[in-house]
Amino acid sequence: MIKVDLISYIELSCLAIGIYCLAREKKLFWILALSFQFIVALTELIGSYLTFKFHFNLWIYNFFVFCELNYISYGMYQCLKKYTNPRILIYSGLGIIYAFYLYNFFTKGFGSMPNDTINVMSVIFTIYALVYYYRLLKDPEFVEIKFHPEFWWVTAALFYYFGSTVTNLFKPYLPKNFSSFYFLNHFRYSMYVVLSLFLYSIWSYSFICRAKQRKLSS
Amino acid sequence: MQSEATQIIFLVAVATLIFLLMPLFLILYVRSYMRDKKQHIVEKQHMQERFDAEILKTLVEVQDQTMQTIATELHDNVGQLLSLTTLTLNSINIENTEKASKKIENSLSLVNKSIKELRELAKLLHGEQLIENGLGHAIDQEISWLNKAGTYEITVNNHLNELSATAPDKDLIILRLLQEIINNIIKHAQATSIQFDTYFQNEVLFLQVKDNGIGFNVEEANARKSGMGLNSIHKRVEMINGKIEISSSANSGTTTLIEIPYP
Numbered sequence: 180m181i182k183v184d185l186i187s188y189i190e191l192s193c194l195a196i197g198i199y200c201l202a203r204e205k206k207l208f209w210i211l212a213l214s215f216q217f218i219v220a221l222t223e224l225i226g227s228y229l230t231f232k233f234h235f236n237l238w239i240y241n242f243f244v245f246c247e248l249n250y251i252s253y254g255m256y257q258c259l260k261k262y263t264n265p266r267i268l269i270y271s272g273l274g275i276i277y278a279f280y281l282y283n284f285f286t287k288g289f290g291s292m293p294n295d296t297i298n299v300m301s302v303i304f305t306i307y308a309l310v311y312y313y314r315l316l317k318d319p320e321f322v323e324i325k326f327h328p329e330f331w332w333v334t335a336a337l338f339y340y341f342g343s344t345v346t347n348l349f350k351p352y353l354p355k356n357f358s359s360f361y362f363l364n365h366f367r368y369s370m371y372v373v374l375s376l377f378l379y380s381i382w383s384y385s386f387i388c389r390a391k392q393r394k395l396s397s
Numbered sequence: 398m399q400s401e402a403t404q405i406i407f408l409v410a411v412a413t414l415i416f417l418l419m420p421l422f423l424i425l426y427v428r429s430y431m432r433d434k435k436q437h438i439v440e441k442q443h444m445q446e447r448f449d450a451e452i453l454k455t456l457v458e459v460q461d462q463t464m465q466t467i468a469t470e471l472h473d474n475v476g477q478l479l480s481l482t483t484l485t486l487n488s489i490n491i492e493n494t495e496k497a498s499k500k501i502e503n504s505l506s507l508v509n510k511s512i513k514e515l516r517e518l519a520k521l522l523h524g525e526q527l528i529e530n531g532l533g534h535a536i537d538q539e540i541s542w543l544n545k546a547g548t549y550e551i552t553v554n555n556h557l558n559e560l561s562a563t564a565p566d567k568d569l570i571i572l573r574l575l576q577e578i579i580n581n582i583i584k585h586a587q588a589t590s591i592q593f594d595t596y597f598q599n600e601v602l603f604l605q606v607k608d609n610g611i612g613f614n615v616e617e618a619n620a621r622k623s624g625m626g627l628n629s630i631h632k633r634v635e636m637i638n639g640k641i642e643i644s645s646s647a648n649s650g651t652t653t654l655i656e657i658p659y660p
Binding site: 312315316321323330334337338343345346349353354370373377 | 417423427434
């Protein structure tokens with residue numbers, strides 16, 4: 180039987196909330212948010228299935244990183260666009276991430292995890308989120324952040340990418356199977372569960388805010 | 398080995414926790430900043446509303462003052478001219494053609510004078526219209542009515558007629574300020590001469606009114622905040638970010654200098 184882990188449950192819950200809140204969405208940003216959530220769930224299921232069948236599954240996660248870097252860059256572009264012209268910032272960031280991704284692809288092939296790309300991606304997305312916060316504060320218009328979907332979408336990304344920086348950087352030094360405690364033995368996984376919980380629960384909230392916003396504007 | 402591994406994990410866990418706390422503090426900061434921003438916007442709206450209400454009040458006051466001037470003029474000037482015309486026409490003896498034609502000529506001249514006065518009065522009817530022709534013109538008009546009465550020796554140095562910049566709301570308030578200052582002089586100063594100086598320098602408009610009246614104790618009048626309408630003058634000047642300086646002492650007249658950033 181295919182083993183569905185805790186992270187998959189969190190992702191599937193977010194997808195379910197996304198379908199409920201964004202099914203009638205017409206804005207490309209939110210359509211892509213739902214599509215990405217679908218890709219996330221599909222990747223996890225295919226990954227789990229391949230593990231179950233004892234097949235090599237890193238290529239699917241490698242492909243997922245490619246989708247992720249494009250989707251988050253597009254999302255940040257859309258969020259920043261309201262306050263500034265983010266073209267130079269986003270294109271430079273994308274250029275750097277692509278350089279690392281392609282380097283990994285040509286040197287290690289599609290079957291290896293692009294860890295350096297993930298590290299660089301985390302730093303760049305954190306910078307995007309901080310720029311967004313700065314622009315939001317500088318904007319003369321008042322925004323009710325409590326129900327502001329874009330704000331929560333960026334906040335989720337900031338929590339996840341900034342929070343995962345330390346774990347990503349120390350990944351090679353994290354020991355495994357040395358203790359009788361599950362948390363210590365699977366520390367990295369446990370951290371990702373916590374980070375995923377932050378990311379997908381806040382994204383789910385942003386979907387709810389968006390549904391509310393759409394309802395109010397219709 | 399195990400304790401070293403636990404130490405690494407502990408360090409990474411603490412560092413991650415700190416890294417997660419940072420966005421949390423950021424959210425709290427943004428929330429409090431937005432709350433302040435909202436308060437600031439609401440305050441700004443209230444100020445704008447108060448400003449609009451004050452402008453409306455000023456407009457009503459300017460119109461009221463104009464109506465009073467018109468009523469006085471109709472009663473004292475046009476009314477008298479027309480009464481005199483009636484008397485002259487009534488006294489005409491048609492048989493005495495020479496005298497009759499002279500009286501008719503006199504009557505015609507009186508009627509023409511009345512028409513001229515009425516035309517002048519019509520110009521005063523709308524405070525807004527007065528402002529439309531420019532602040533310099535409005536000030537001229539205001540002073541010319543005062544001059545007409547002949548009660549005061551008036552000196553005017555009005556350099557605002559060539560003023561190209563306009564600020565209708567400010568113009569209305571400045572005109573009202575001038576009216577209030579003139580009213581105060583008429584009511585309280587017992588002056589015989591008044592000097593008006595208006596000029597524009599470095600984006601600041603200066604309005605100075607000087608009289609040779611009995612003067613008053615400025616501090617006392619300010620403290621009383623009633624009677625002479627000084628409070629309302631101060632409030633209006635403050636509203637348009639201006640400055641006012643009143644210097645006066647017993648029997649040495651009063652000088653009022655108003656500086657207003659313009660436009």
